[in-house]
Amino acid sequence: MSEIPVQTLPAVSFPENVIFPPEKRPLGGRNCFPVLAAEYGPPTYLHWEHPRISEREMLLRFVAATDERVLHRVQVSNAASGEIFGQFDVCYACPGQVFELMLSAEQATSAFRDGLALSLLEGPALWLVNEGTRTTPAQRPQLVADPGPASLERFLNLFCSAATLQPCDWMEVCVLDGLRDWKGLGREDASEALRLHLETAFHPTKGQRENIWGRPCDEAPGGPESTGPFAILALEEPGHPALRFAEQGFVNSHVPDLDVIARGHLVTESCYNVAYPMMALAVTRGDADLKRRSLHQLRMCMKYLTAPDDLSLRYHLSTQERTFQNWSRGVAWYLLGWMRTLSLLPPEERPEDLIEEAGRMAAWVVKYQLPGGLWPCFLKEKEVAPDTSGCAGIAAAIALGVAEGMLDEKYFPAATRAYDALMACTRYDGWLRGVSQSNKKETHAMDIQRHAFRVIAPWGMGLLAQLAAALSDCKNTTPQK
DSSP states (O other), X not given: OOXXXXXXXXXXXXXXXXXXXXXXXXXXXXXXXXXXXXXXXXXXXXXXXXXXXXXXXXXXXXXXXXXXXXXXXXXXEETTTOOEEEEXXXXXXXXXXXXXXXXXXXXXXXHHHHOEEEEXXXXXXXXXXXXXXXXXXXXXXXXXXXXXXXXXXXXXXXXXXXXXXXXXXXXXXXXXXXXXXXXXXXXXXXXXXXXXXXXXXXOTTTOOOBOXXXXXXXXXXXXXXXXXXXXXXXXXXXXOTTXXXXXXXXXXXXXXXXXXXXXXXXXXXXXXXXXXXXHHHHHHHTOHHHHHHHHHHXXXXXXXXXXXXXXXXXXXXTTOXXXXXXXXXXXXXXXXXXXXXXXTSXXXXXXXXXXXXXXXXXXXXXXXXXXXXXXXXXXXXXXXXXXHHHHHHHHHHHHHHHHTTSSOGGGHHHHHHHHHHHHTTBOTTSXXXXXXXOOOGGGGGXXXXXXXXOBBOHHHHHHHHHHHHHHHHHHHHSOOO
């Protein structure tokens, strides 16, 4: 059998009179192209320069260019004969997410020969990443073979690049921490990617940020779920002028009665996206009050979000209701925020009550780990498919806690089991499958977290990269069991 190609990239032709939504902006200023429903215009065509015979199934792959709040159903056909090869759903896409359709070897061969036609069966224009600014070959439309899971090196080669750029909020902090971890372990490509990611959002003249709706927010202050990237910026460039947006966010979202950062509800995300950047600013500036407020944010999350056998994602300040219990990604935000925040302090300055809470939560979460190494998307609901990003975040927090001496070494095997299971969920070229979609309000009608629908999302890769780095550190410092 011939050597497996990494990518086979086509030329893209598309309707050019379609106007990109004026209120939005593609992530990172990337070029993009539309796919339309038949009533709105002709198909988008993919054509390969050199026909070839495919000896195996191949994945047709695309990357979303901007935030989407509807369901798109894409139909894929032979460009010459019109034969329908299949369709796939792009549900409420986030920028940078990867969507795929498996083609048989025969279909792939005819695609190379005749090209493919893409059209929508449902939804308004869908915008996908094309070649251009901050775009790697891995993000362009392509047919790619997938003979098996990635090695760690293939995973990191993809991760440490522009391919994992995410919106500058809770998504990007996952990636930035992973890049910074691997920079610390000596990877030059991680260092270069970290610089590119930070410059994309925070360059004083060329940086740009988009909010969760894909709209420009270059001068916007951080919020309870979006300030996380400023932690890495503070640690890498403590004098950067953009840090004022984090500070302004702490002022704008301050709730005096509880002395916390919140907007209507206290959330587990604020452990990772408030307490952590607050502590990063505190330690780089020697600011005792910011340090106090960071630890207080953790304590208030502990008080209002935890119960002996539950962790709620949200505590609603007006109604005192707790909602979204035991969601794995919410558990990850809580644990990872805890470990990242406390790890910035010398061991002797880590408060005993917070270390005790870290140990209690680790003991609680490992009870619900499945035999295969992952966790259900809702920890107590074994029938719900895992979310690989939530699993990676939980395991990364455990491994980081062990590496930093905050957790007992007995938890190390739980992290390694999760790592093995997660690496089995990767594509050959490094993309991590099985991530539950962003918890947008528009998705609630289909209860997308409990639905079998899963995506490839770079934030999940960031959490897996953090896990792999922490395990590497554990193996250097912790006796093997």
